[in-house]
Amino acid sequence: MGLLKTNKWSGDAYLARQMRKHWRRGHNHTHNQIVVRADKHHTHVDGNGLLWLAVPGLVRRQLVRIPLNTTIAPKGTLRLILRGDRVEVHYQIDAATMKTSQRPCGGATIGVDKGYTEVLTDSDGNHHGARLGRLLTTESDRIKERNRRRAKLRSIANNAARRGDQAKADRISQNNLGTVKRDRQAARHRAQVRTEIFTAVHRVVDKATVVVAEDLTKTFAGRKPLGRDTNRRLAAWTKGVTAEALASVSERRGSALVHVNAAYTSQVCHRCGCLGRRAGDRLHCTVCGVVWQADVNAAINVLQRHGDPDITLRTPHNLVKQIVQTRADRHRSRLPLPDFSPALLSEERIIRKSHPDQV
16 A cells, blocks of 8 residues: 555556556557558559558568558658558658748738638738638538438437347448448548648738737637537637647748737727627727728737737736727827736736725
């Protein structure tokens, strides 16, 4: 017990063996993978121009030959993943050698806002990746209909099993409730979305040497309850792919990615700084009387947050709202803007607590 309490059980052979046997460490997802060293495989081209990969097999001095659907020979350490009746060959490549990495970046400073209908909208008013919304909506509707049909078939199979007709239940389970086709369709959809997102980010970097964007790696809970269809379409994984694309493309092509605090950027008029009324893809400013395209307005606000001395990346959203409202009031009354530095704000709170009758 002393070894267990002091976390020194790894030095005892018996305790280490028992811990490996009984300590649950999660699920293993690498049961269908093989890692092949760089000096243990080679490739060759046959008479028909087909590229073959030869890797060691289970029989001594006999190689397993795998036909590849590419003309580029894999190099370095390989990871072979068996998915159904096909083999995926994974290996690392140098990002600097990719054709897209050789494209120069632009020379402007651009603010971008992530959307649903399109991937990104920049502060110049251009939309990039306009097919994203259509891809997500189509896939969401297809999944909804597919799940409805699968639930009906599953109910039929369960009823058949309860009646004692196990053969029918097994036929439905084997022929109609499989996951191979479902996983293949999901992988194809993810590949299409990734292509659309990375293409859109490349078009932004074509214009910008500095890309100002929201930190999309942050997660926060929404205040409004959303329906199942909306939750399915606004899947968080697309947000993660966009964050990955912005970081990867900017680094490979030599542009700078700057993250800013995007709180209330979609609700504030970029001209006067007042909180407006959002209706769909339009922002109605009640002070200016102007109707802005919401995503373009948000991208301009994101760009204006770059270098803002008062609203930093870690400023709480309630303090951001206070700063925005104070600036809007000063703008309407044509008074100079106050300083919202953290030191002054903390000093002001201390004064209010110690002398509440003098403030």
